[in-house]
Amino acid sequence: MTNTTQVATADDAAADVTPSPVTGEPVRRFSRAWWGALALRNAMFIVVVLVICYFSYRSLRFSSLDNLTTILIAAAPFALIALGQTIVILTGGIDLSVGSVIAMSAMSAALVAKNNPGQVWMTVLTALVVGLAAGAINGFFVSVVNVPPFIATLGMLTAGSGVAYAIGGGAPINGLPAEFGNIANKTIGGLQIPVIVMIIGIIALAVVMRRTAYGMRVYAVGGNRAAAEIAGVNARRILFSVYAISGVLAGLSGVMLASRVISGPPNLGQGYELDAIAAVVIGGASLMGGRGSVWGTALGLILIQTLNNGLDILLVPSYFQDVIKGVLIVFAVAVDVWTSRRRQ
Amino acid sequence: MAGVLECEDLTMGFGGIPVLKGVTLTLEHGTVTALAGENGAGKSTLMKIASGQYRADSGTVRVDGTELRAGSTAEAHRSGVAIVPQELASIPDLTVYENLFVGKEVRRFGLLRRSEMIRQARQALNxxxxxxxxxxxxxxxxxxLQQIVEIVKASRTGAKVLLLDEPSSAISEREVEGLYGVVNRLREQGVAMVYTTHKMEEIRALADRVVVLRDGNLVLDEPIGKASDTDIVTAMIGRELGTLFPDRGTPGTEPVLSVSGLHVVGASAPVDLTVHAGEILxxxxxxxxxxxxLIEALFGVRHSTAGTVAIRGRDVPRARPIEAIRSGMALVPEDRKGSGAVLGMSVLDNATLPQLRQFSVSGWLRGRSRSTKIEKAMKSVRLRSRNLGQSVGTLSGGNQQKVVLARWLTGDVKVLLLDEPTRGVDVGARSEIYRIITDLAASGVAVVMASSDMPEILGLAHRALVMRAGAVVGELGTDDLQRDDVQARIFSLAAGLPDPGHAAARGSAAPASAAHDAPAPVRPAPVRPAPDRSAPATAGAATSRPSEDDQ
Incomplete structure (x- = not known):
């Protein structure tokens, strides 16, 4: 209870340099307990490695370069919305609207592409602006009006889906110019553009969260909003910004998805928000805010995408895949709760 | 000396109810002003206006002669007014240095310079x-230590005025030492401080001047040497304190709770104790x-490895709270908000919760009998609520605690376990809670009360056990508790000092200051009271327990 007078040990002090022991007691480096603590800390990483090893063992095709490319391409649109979701969840919020934002931005982009063939940059810009607008509306209601994030973004999820259908008059937008497909299908240096965008996005956000004042303030607002405000952090601005960023990333994700199929289906992105939230949670973030990392989300994402792909290759029926994913989500959080209790 | 912070004629109301009714207060460099008053007197509101969190309805706040634009924390910060709020304002998942620097990060080319922040943080704490x-x-x-980090954070960027809102309410006596050291050091640096507290010893130990608020008015403003404890307390509650502790009844001889060889996990020795009917231990x-x-182990929410707990000779299985409740045990935990009451639920439902069996028939709640009984119980503790449907979270701290206590009045309780029953409760509600406790004891309940508030133990208990490292290291009977040297004795025992007699010799005139010396600080956190304050501190400590007058 409150009677913990135990002062943090030197090992705690070194927490962000070397892995500190789970029990908080001093542990000799490379001793058994030290390895145990290290394994517990990196449990998800180990799980990912084991899963990859298993699939590689079961199927030669899994470990081929072709398949790696397939996984990366499939992962890219998810990665972008999972990144946005990460910073939203770090503030203690949630963004349920990303699926509909994908649909809206994809439909807008498709519409622009159809009417302005050859102007690819304009379609991308349109998608980003639509995403930003949706995110800004979310951010406005959450940070200024103080609507709970769950409600504000649930509204956007519902309304946004309607808007997406309205853009296409209730039908998909087809017959798009071929160059629209370049956005997702063109390769630069052997990598598809979405893959490059994903890699840059992960690295950039990781640096922002770990190395800039903005990142620290996001953690601070999520950890204790009142405290952050007293320290001079403009919590409203931070909250607004995370939803706006999440919206922009969803817009980018939307245009890439539309480009891949060279059309604008209004149901694009449906249900994606849950996979994004799953990746963040599997990556060790707390839905209460203040805890989580871009690296963790990347791991969660790799795990989900590897499972999707590997289970497909092994011809596991999709309903079984869903069961496995569901169990995995709860299991990941259970392990996290258990280890953090051990740590205390 | 010119005032660094001048509040002039501040008024403020919430929803039409005036909270401050024209308060004028001037703070000078290098002084500590104790701000005392019951909960709801307007202390926190005053602090929040001074630090720019609230906008006063009328009146001005000036820092170094410049008027502070109301309602801007950032601007208050810039002009050098910082606040350390009562609820800890730390960010638990960030490190100490990140907490110190959040909002004022050290950057180069937009990137954080962590090593530089670590270096500066060490320096600031050193x-x-x-x-x-x-x-x-x-x-x-x-x-x-978190509290000290918070104070260092607030003062680090050159604060001229530091507002400390009940900084000691949640920390141990030993940690208070470190806090005093920090406050004294800041005073030497010329910082003007306001220190809100309920505790007389702290006012005496730290303040140069004492200011008392009551019902939104400033009712007392004196240099510390000129105000007696009685003056201060009378100003706070608007009446004499004589009634704080009710008469203790005479305990019975029949043992109700018998504990033998109870080995609590983490304790250094097993515990034996007996509490009789009507006795407050x-x-x-x-x-x-x-x-x-120990209290949690008795109730069964904490594991114990050996020993027996018996109520009226019947063994209670260990580590089974349900069995404890069935055997007639009741627990009022330390953490009211965390585990005492369900804040979102109504008074009625909170009071029903531990007695669901009594108030339900095969799962269905018995509406009438439940509300009649609970209404009676709440009336008997003079609960101030609109009605039983009001949610507990909207009540004041004192009234929340009354609900948590009174819900045991409706059932058949044989043993009442209390953990810090008056933490965060103001003086007025405190006396009512003491009355409830003695009434329960008078009805034959055996009471075990853990408390860090020394006067509470001295004024209420029939007998006291002193604990250290999980073991009982001393027992004081009713006669012992009335002696002048009792505080010094308790502290010597609690801190593991070999010679209580020595402390008593020094301490009979100044028990409080002896108490501060007794628990050797674990780390160098020397107390440096300015020389001119040691005299009033001694004088004040001798009268710091006016409650004893009516014993």
């Missing part, structure tokens, strides 16, 4: 002689002495 690992997670520090000791753990 000035105060506190040994805190700056890269540790904030949540891993004891509350007292106090558990004294420093924070971390194992009082809470």
């Amino acid at each position: 000035v105060f002689d506190v040994d805190i690992p700056v890269t540790a997670r904030m949540a891993s520090l004891p509350v007292g 106090g558990l004294a000791g420093l924070v971390g002495a194992g009082r809470t753990e």
